Amino acid sequence: MYGWAGKMLRVDLTRGTIEQLPLDPKFARQFLGGRGFNSRILYDEVDPRVADPYDPRNVICISAGALSGTLAPSSGRVTISVGRSPVTGVFGDGNAGGHLSPELKYAGFDSLVIKGRSEKPVYLAIHDDRVELRDASHIWGKDVWEADQIIREEMGDPQAQVFAIGPAGENRAAIAVTICNLTRGPGGGGNGAVMGSKNLKAVAVRGTRGVKIADPDAFMAACQEAHGQIRNHPIFESYSRYGTPVLLGVYNAGKALPVRNWQDNTYANAEELDGPTFVKKHSKKSKACFGCPMHCSHYYVVEDGPYAGTAAEGVEYEATDGFGARSGNDDLGLVLYMNKLCNLLGLCVVQTSNVICTAMHLWQDGIIDADDTGGLALEWGSAEAMIELAHQVAYRRGFGALFADGFMSMARQIAEKKGLPVEQVERYIIQNKGMTLSSYDARPYKGGALEVGTSTRGADHLRGLPTLEVFAHWYRGKREEIIADLDIPPSIVDQWMELDLLDRHKYAGKAHMVQFYQDQCAAADALEICKFITSWRFGIGPNRMARLLSAATGVPYTWEDILRCGERIYAVEYAIQRRFGLRRKDDYPPVRFMEEPLPTGDVVERDGYEQMLDEYYAVRGYDAEGRPTRARLEALDMANIADDLANYDALGE
16 A cells, blocks of 8 residues: 555454554545544444443554655644543543654554553554563553653664553543653543553554655655645744744733633733743754654753753643643743643643643632642642642542542532532533633634534544634635635635634634534544644645645545545544434533623623534534434445444433
C-alpha cells in the first residue's frame, strides 16, 4: 500500500499474544487512519453492555494517520481512543502532537489495538517487526519522565518514541492521560487510567522503514504548496512566535476569556499571562512537532521566584488560562510549574485545571468548606491549593480523591454529603457528557455552542469549533480572502454568506457551518495533521488535503470525498454514543451557558439552541433524538451499522 503502512498490530494482554494483520484497503480508503480507524474499530469491537471502563474487555486503539511520517506539514499527530471512558462513561479519545505517530508508521503499523489485562506491569516494545511485552515492575510508580528515560535506555535507541502513563494512570484517576515526548498529552478521555487498569505502563516504538508514496512528484508539489500556504498566511509570524498562549490576549480583548470558572469574560492582569510575556520572560527556543513549519511550542525555563528551575516544553493557552485566569492566578511561573507537574504525573492539563477552578468556585459559594477539604483553603489563585489538588487527584487521596472518578461522581458525593440536589452542584461543572470544557466560552458564539453540545466525546472545541465565527471581524464580507486564506470551498463560502453565518449572534443556519468544521476536523484527525493548519487557521482545507492524500496513496480524492470521510467518522461516533444510550438530552451546552449571561449580556437562549439542534440533526440526516438514520448510514456505505442500530436495545432502555 502507498501512504498507509498496510498492517495493524493487535495485543491481548490477558493471553500475552501479539498479532500482525493486514490492513483492509476499503477500510483504509473510507476511514483514512488515526481517529477514523479508532472509532470504527471501537464500534465493531466494544460490547456496549460492558459498562466498567476498567473491565479487561475495554479496548484501547492507538493509530497513525494516512499522512503520518510524510513530508506533509504538521503530520505528527496521534489519536488514542478507548471504548469506555472513565470521564464520560462512554466512548472517548484524545489527540496529541509530537513524534510517536510517524514512528509507528516507520515501524510498519497504522494501528495498535490493545485489550485484556496483564497480571503484572508491562510495557509494549515495538522495533519494526520485533514486538514484545516486557516487564515494567521496576518502572511502575515512576513518573512519566523517569519512565520515558528508563524505557528508551532499555530499547537501546534514544530515538525510540515512548507513550507512558504516570502515577495518575496507575491509580486510575479518571483524568489521567498518556504522555508522549514528555509533554504531549492526548487529554480528555481518561486513556491513561484505562492503560493503568490494564497494567500497561507504556508503549515504546522505533521504526526504520519509511513511508511509500504513490506519486512522489505530485506529492512533493502538494507539500510545497501547503508549506507555502502556511508560511505566507497573515498570522503565521505571530502564531509561530508565540504559539497558542497568544490566544489569551485575543480572547481577553474580545471579552470571551473564561475567568474564575466562567464567571467573567475579561481578566485585569491578562497581560501577565499572555503569549508575548511568556516568550519574553521564559522561552529559550522554539520547538515543533514532526514536520511542522510553525514551531509553535517552546522550551521554557523559570529563572527566578518560587518556581525557579522549572524547565519543560510548552506552554499552551489551555494552561495559561486554566491555571491562570480560570483559577484566579496571575503568576505565570506557577502556571509553568503546574504545566510540568501535570506532565510528570500524567494528568490532563484541561481537566486538572477544571478540577481546580470548579473546587475554588464551590469554596467561594460556601458549598464546601475546610471540613470537606481537610483544612486546605481553596481560595482563588492559591498556589498551595493548586499544587496539592493535582497531587491528591493523581494519588487518590484527600479531597481531590472525590474527582478521581470524574466530575459527575464528585457532584453526587458532595450533594449527598451536604443534602443538596445534585443538579445544584453539577451547575459548577462546565461540562457536556461528563467531560469539562477547555478554555472557551460559547455564550458569545452560537455556532460554537452547538459544536460544544454536539461534540462526540464531551464538551470540546477541538471537535469542530467554527473559528470563522470567532474571527469573523477579519473576514466579514470578504469572500475571496476567506477562500484564499482558509481554503474553504467557494460553494460553501457562498452558502454561509447568503445565510449571514459570520454573524455570531445568529442561530438559524449555523448547523451548516458546524457540520463543515466537524467533518473537516474529523478528517484532519484521521490524516493526523494538526487542526491549526486546516481551515481552522492556515488554509490546508479540504482541497489541499485531497491533493496531499491523493498523491500519497494513489487513491483519487476530491474535497467532497474528504468531507464525506469526516462525515462518516462523525456518524460512527454518534452511532457509538446512541448505542450507549445517549440521546438529544445529551447534546446541550453547559447549563450555565444557557442560564447565566456574561457581563456583556451574551447567553445561549434555549429556544434558539433548540432551533439549531433541530436543524443540525436534519442537516446530518439524524432523527429527532440524534440517531443516524438508515438512509444516511446507507449513503455513507455503512448499512451494517443501520442494521445494528435497528436491532440493538440501547443501554438504559
